[in-house]
Amino acid sequence: MKRDGRSYVVAQVDEREVLAVVAKHEAGCGGLIAILEEIQAIYGYLPEQALRQVAQATDRSLVDIYGVSTFYRSFSMQPRGKHRVCVCLGTACHVRGAQSVTEEFEQRLGIQSGETSEDGEFSLETVNCLGACALGPVTVVDGKYVSKVKTSQVRGLLDKARKGYAQSGNGEDKEAFAIAVSCPVCSHSLMDAGFPLDDHPSIHVKVSIDHQEGCLRLSSLYGSGSLASECEIPPGEVAIFRCPHCLAELTGADDCSICQAPMAPMAIVGGGTMHVCLRRGCPGHLLDLQ
């Protein structure tokens, strides 16, 4: 999450953060690689200071850690640009002209692949296969897959990235829609028109955490994360939801696919079930429309 803001500057390494990552992964298989992957996820690259701390904390030689960090391609020892362009050079993409696309990016950005432009705006990378071979040549610009790229599109892609993909709008179905739900146990509606969130009736449940209990209102807008809670739920904590009418605990068999916390099921009016992750801050949800 912290990546966006500081990936293109030399990172300030927080030793506690590094130690926490080490402690988390030390026991499992692949330990060191998992540690390095997480450090890179935090800082955008592997800062020297962090590697030295990992060496100390894991009681391994710095030579080993440096060796592993430089051996694997997904690790970067340099800070990366604000925007990341990644051209797939898989065989399928190659025979459809990925090499020319790479050269066009290099030409336009004035850098070689693997480098970052001087203004820190763009990093150009190549990857050996993204596994989207049917759509080649594939390029990933700031996490967005662009398929069947032509050299003539390159300039436009860079412009779009500069402006930010979020603002450019590319035909997405943006129209928000609200979901009305009821308790799966007593079938009472959970909608509360008297407490609107995002200009729509909110979803009202009773929440309990650490002996605290209170009312929680969730936005009924699909994709919105807004909520209003009477009791303090610290980020990362898992709460319990109850129906405000029958007081039955909202619990089901499904776990969140993002954080593995339990999810609360609610019946969608008209059919289907909505599952909401119970961990505060986790965007996990599931619309079961089968």
Add this chain to the structure above:
Amino acid sequence: MKLSSIEKLTEWRSVLAKKNASGKSCLCICAGTACQASGSNEIIRATKRALIERRLLDRLSLRITGCHGFCEMGPFVLTEPQQAFYTQVKAEDVPRIIDAALAGEYVEELLYKDPSTGQKYYHRGDIPFFKNQQRTILEANQKIDPIRIHDYIAEGGYRGLEKVLSVQDPVWVVEEVKKAGLRGRGGAGFPTGLKWEMLAKQRSNGGKFLVCNADEGDPGAYMDRSILEGNPHSIIEGMIIGAYGTGATSGVVYVRNEYPIAIKHLTAALQQARTLGLLGGNILGGGFSFDIEIVRGAGAFVCGEETALIRSIEGKMGEPRQRPPFPIQRGINGKPTAINNVETWANIPVIIVRGADEYAKIGTKNNSGTKIFSLVGKIRNTGLVEVPMGMTIKEIVYNIGGGPVGKAQIKAVQTGGPSGGCIPASMFDLQIDYDSLSRAGSIMGSGGMIVMDENTCMVDLAKYFMRFLKEESCGKCFTCRKGTQRMYEILDDITTGKGTLEHLDLLEELAHVVKDTTMCGLGQTSANPVLSTLRYFRDEYLAHIQNSRCPAQVCKPLLSYSINNNCIGCQACGKACSVNAIHGERKQRHFIDASKCIKCGTCRSVCKYDAVEAA
């Protein structure tokens, strides 16, 4: 909910199956990586919105699935039970599709049409791409939502595990796999049953490991990704069965970091299996324990090699080591370890449920079962195809793949990735199996099948693979590290017009030595792209060397661009040129300044009048 016995699982499956068999119509939308790249997320969102707002959920349901294979045509919507197959759908098409599905009708203009004949297909099964396949593994992908274990179980999932736990004989499991004749789908084709038998015989007091190799490093192959994304439980079930047969105690799935969706789905699937008591301690109350963890790779092709993979799992540099000792004897942390690839594991439940004898009937003798190929490159229908072993290349390329895209003729297919070789069109009657491919100088590999036409330069292709290999070699063996660099250097000379006939001999001599003297399988096969192109396409090499000509017009230093009389002076090329090498008045014929031209070919790709020529 924990299932405490086999009976409980059977019972629960029948409950789930009944619920699913309500006869309600359903829209299936693929959310595989390729379809997401084509915009399927927007379709899914639009569908959710329409179903909820219009309160249609009692009549129509939505299923988000993994990859169906026909990635070229994505994003698509498949309706059930109609089996109408709508291709390249946009968000605004969704309401029409829903109305048609409710009324039992079709949205005619969105149905799949054969691009050459224009014929419209109303039933998915009639489309040649699907009709000519035999989908024993991939078929499940369209029937299940990968993050819902209910779907997998309702469709008969974990029945293999049930059978194994009720027979209660590990030796029987290994014998079934042996009898089925399954060969490792990762590349070398080692008999899986034999590998398991060796593992079962190993004694170890510290446990044994099973590994699922999902480090799909071959560029151009993505079937493992699709299975992991679309049907992760089939891998988990396969591994549990394997553990029961071999006495393994822990499992590891080693998966590429480039596959985030696969990692996400697999993580969810493992958690669900654990919650239900299908994984972990005392599985289904049968007193047998096994668990699986995920290890993410960090981008190294060489980690597909067994011993390098083991080192990577141990958190070290992925350098292969000398075998013997084999991983079966000393693998992860010195414990006996058996490694199979994703597709191999996905075949295990099929073998157990259908029975070894039934399974062995698919395919040919010594090469049983089906194989998934990723049919990509210069071909009309790109995507994943699953066919029985022994099908000819011609059938795959023309009947399923639909032949070439444009006017250029198909001249070869490349199989086996960087370790494989090219098979020329004259040999397309070859029946594909492990042995025939290796006789033809290529290998099966993980199943990449890259189609090349007259616009693909084979020398350039060999150079492409050498560039790949010199970067991806671990660098330990001198001959692999330096050999691939030197082969690249020679190929680079040839493609830039500096090659001589002596170069060709040296290249061949070097290729043989690299093959002979490198330690690991990847290094030994690294010369294959050179050797196989030299074997079948020597004339292209000679054209580069003797005539300074690239017949496919790919090698830029041998090319020159010019603009002919077709030019109407639209200025499109001038605007597109990144080095300002094109001059000309508006509505006048333009000219290319050869001294500035970097031969990128952009002008040619933007010209609508065929005015830019390359020679």
Add this chain to the structure above:
Amino acid sequence: MKGKVTVTINGLIVEVEKGMTILEAAQFLGFPIPTLCHMEGLSPYGACRLCVVEIGEGARAKLVTSCTYPVEEGLKVRTASTRVLRARKMILELLLASCPQSKIIQDLAAAHGVRQQRFRQEHEDCILCGLCVRMCEEQMMAKAIGFRNRGEKRSIGTPFDVHSETCRLCGGCMYVCPACQLRCTYNEPEKAICGGCENLTPPCIEKDPFDDMMCYMTPCVACEQPKN
């Protein structure tokens, strides 16, 4: 687990101790096998590939590095078959192109009849045999240097290219180096035998001004001067 196994080396049927490598067995019997990355007291690595021998018969015959391959019951080994010699010759030609200044490589190449240099000559001055890395770790217990990167970018050196805290400047790495120590000052690689290189002290210690006098580590462990 000690015992004897019977192997055939160059037609000679002999009993050797279990656990030995082919290289040890062959050397024990007096068959010469050239090698650059093997040294008694250091663990076998198998990087230079020069010690390849042919094992097995017929279609299953293959080349393996004798320094890493353990003897097995009934193993048939040929240390100097045509296939082995052809491979060694090519390896030496490759080595020579990378490190034309190494006397050891020059001498080996001459002895194996390498008479031409068909590859573009480079001055890498390191064959990445890893002797120094193993020396540093296994004998000097320092782990100051190691392999970095992979493939064509692989190199040996200290982490982050700065002086390592664990390095004691013992010079063990230079002592074992086949490419750096006893380098040949004669600059014509086609000539198989170079004269006049009896200098036993690495010239970089004397701050040699010639740029072709290399030390493969940046910065050099001895003089701590960065390359170039």
